[in-house]
Each structure stands twice: as structure tokens, then as C-alpha cells.
Amino acid sequence: MQTRLNISGHPVHPLMMTLPLGLIVVAVLFDFGALLGLGFLGQVGYWTLVAGLFAAILAVGAGLVDLWDVPAGAGKRRVVAYELVNLGMVALFAIVCLARVDNQAGAPTAGIFLVELVALAAGGYGAWLGASMVRDFRIGAEPADDLPTEVIFPIDARRPRPPQPRAPRSARTASTWDRR
Secondary structure, eight states, rough: OSSSETOOOOOOOSHHHHHHHHHHHHHHHHHHHHHTOHHHHHHHHHHHHHHHHHHHHHHHHHHHHTTSSSSSEEEEEEEEHHHHHHHHHHHHHHHHHHHHHGGGOOOOOHHHHHHHHHHHHHHHHHHHHHHHHHHHHHTTTTOOSSSTOOSSSOTTTTTTTOOOOOOOOHHSSSSSHHHH
């Protein structure tokens, strides 16, 4: 599927999703370290989360632009679910940031950390949905007719491949040099 936002034919949205997910995972790890007693990691985690939120807002915006190019059907329903999950994750992390704005340097409370874990799980589910869009519907990937014939995975990876005809035994046992 071709998208409006691309660089040299490659969709931008999948590229943009890696930065916010990485920043958010690291922010949660920093907050966990702050809960374990390394207090300075609380402030690092807070500002890493703020950077992740800004990157996530840009990535979700790129995903919404790509949403207009998806044809109606099961693929579009998957894209809408993907966008809603990602928006929910961003909303939960925005609530965490707003709750911690008065105590940026300290460790988060156990309740805030629990909300971070729930939001992180939503982000993991969103990443799985994004991968399934590419695998099942080729959304965010190059069109199937442009793929070379040596592609290892079928377009629908859940369906087994049909059996391939085998070469005669004499051709299989001959070395590469003998076939030339």
C-alpha cells in the first residue's frame, strides 16, 4: 500500500513509531529504578517520558494521515483499532506526566507506576497490531506485485505454502558446476 507520507517509497509512520516506543520503555525502566531507590532516575524517567510523548504525538499524526489511504474492509478496521490503542496509550502516559508535573525529580508513586505499566502493555498490543497490519494486509509495506519472486514469506503468512514441484533426482544431486 502506498502512503502519502513516504521517503523514497518507504512509509514514514512505521519508522516514526520506533522512537516513541523506545523512549517510553526506557522511561518506565528509569521509573522502576527510581522506585528501587535510585532517586535521580525519577527525573530522567520523567523527561524521557515527555520526549516519548512528543514523538508519539508526531507518529500518531502520521498514522492518521495514512488512515485516509487505507481502503474500506478488514484492513481499515485493523488500522482504526491500531490508532485507537495508540491514542489510548498516549492519553495514559499524558495523564502520568500531568500527575508527576509537581514532583518531576522524585520517584513515581506505586499507583502512577501501575498506570505506566498498563499504558506500556497497551503500547505493546499496539505494536503487535501494527505488525499484523503489515503481515496480514500489507498495510505500510510495498505492494505485493513489486516484490521479487525470491520472497521467503508468503503474503498471508498464516496459510501454508503449496507444495513446490521437485527437480528430478539427477538434477538435485548434480553439483553447481555440473549444471553449467
